[in-house]
Amino acid sequence: MIALYDAQGESLTLDAAHPPEALPEDIVWIDMLRPTREEDALVERLLGIEVPTREDLKDIEPSSRLYTTDQAVFMTASLVCRADGDHPVLTDVAFVLAGKRLVTVRYDEPKAFALFRAAMPRIRGGCTTGVILAVRLFETIVDRTAEILEQAVEKLDGLSFKVFDRQKGPKRRPPHYLEARLLDVALHHRLIAKARDSLASLARVVTFLQSVPVVEADAETKALVLVVSRDIQSLSEHAGFIFGNITFLLDASLGLISVEQNAIIKIFSIASVVFLPPTLVASIYGMNFEVMPELHWHFGYPLALLAMLVSAIVPFFVFRWKGWL
Template sequence: MIRNITLAGDQVLIANGLPPADRPAPAFVWLEVSRATDVELAEIRGRYGISPRSDAPGVLEEGDHLYIRTLLVSPQNGEDPRFQSVTFVIGETLVASFSAEPYAPFDLALQRMQRRPRLVEGARDVLRRLLQSANDASTLAVERLADALARLSARITQLSAGYNDAGQELGVSDLTDTMLELNERENLLTDFIEAQLTLHRAVRHLSGEIDHKTEPDLQQLVYELLEDVRGTKEHAAFEHDKVRYLQNAVTNILNIKQNQIVKVFTIITAVFLPPTLVGTFYGMNFSVMPELSWEHGFTYSMLLTLVAAVLPLVYIKRKGWLR
């Protein structure tokens, strides 16, 4: 699918397919290409001499065009953000964006251009607006991730207390589920930082395409965009560090709970081992056992067993091992 966006007078026009070849050359042409067929790609190659290659590096110069491959963040309502590979091609009056699926944040850039078409200065300005919309989407996504991490942090605090709001005891399985969710968040933020690095690279190469003498205002806007992209990346890096901290916290809580479980079984073993030993003695089949002929032999054996159980318990309590 090909959608072309051009500037005609004071209007930004949108149409499907390529612009008619017999019309006067517009100030810029933005080709938004997604789900493209081989026929459409061949048509673009024949008209403009551009064709994205899957094996191309991150940045490639061919003839009068600069190819920039990026990984962009696409926020999803109520879901984790998705990542889309988008290749930009920039020429003197041409901007093309190639992606497997339509990249939704580009619609916001298009709305801004349609609202104030007189401020659109050319192909490089269009690319700046596209990259700005991509960074705005990244900012929204990282803010949502930060909110999700805040909820996870509150849950971990609850887990450290040992009980939920309903008064139910929280165990190792709850900690395991939280750790798995944190691992997913860490992987997501790692991909997010990688995406911001590719976006930063794209803005930096765009800056190199601008003539700072003839386009000082555009150059300043691109510098500001560079700072915005860097700030979003730093925010994502901060959230990534926060995930690592929360992972360590959950690991420590998990170790403490496991140690408490082992301590309980150890105390039970220490308390019941002496009575078991006493019971073992009286379970032997010797012919001479004086206690069998005693009138209170049964009571004596029960008291001996109770004392054998209480003494270790008193010792453990005095040592503070029950806390």
């Protein structure tokens, strides 16, 4: 699908089956979502440039992601997508500055694009050129990333309360409670990792954009690019701080699991201390020797039971007095 936008955000759809001879003069943004080969060929004919394909977007070489030709400036960034679900991913998006127009090629739908389309009519002065539109779009992408980080911090606070929740009374945590929290930590780890990768990719794109002649020639656009660059840097530092909190929660969860396991082992140790002496007494009187005077005692059986009971109680209180239990 190919959507065309003017400076105020008014849109229309370009139909590859009925292609126009030329683009309207007021079009500043050509947004290509999952384009077909016919749509690629149509845009290439109308603009006189090569449109990056899906295979081109997968190329991770910096020299292949950021470059200029005589006709256009090509930039590829990895953006966070599906951040509101349990399986966030990175999707590669191409940004092509061709004359006064911006061309975006994407095969997924990051939420930032929908937010930017809704905000275009409210941008003061409109997006009169492709480079201004690109910078404003980067600004929206950074704002969306900041929103993702804020939501992650809020969820991490709730997760922290769950991990360090003190159970009141004799009620214990349900089985595998902390193991389930580990899965929650892993989901947050994945999301923040994707956000950090996206910010690193955006930082490279914005740094490259600062060296583009059309940006260097316009002081206002250059200042706006610098603001976006500083926002990316501050968000990267904030994402690193969140990452440290996630690492702390992971270590704390593993530590609490170890404490619970040690408590279970401690219970078995106490049981062995309590039952070992009575077992010794029972083993002695279970031997089959002929000469055992206690076998003929009238009170032999209750005395043996008493001996087993005393041998269980005495070590328990001795160990407790020593502070070993």
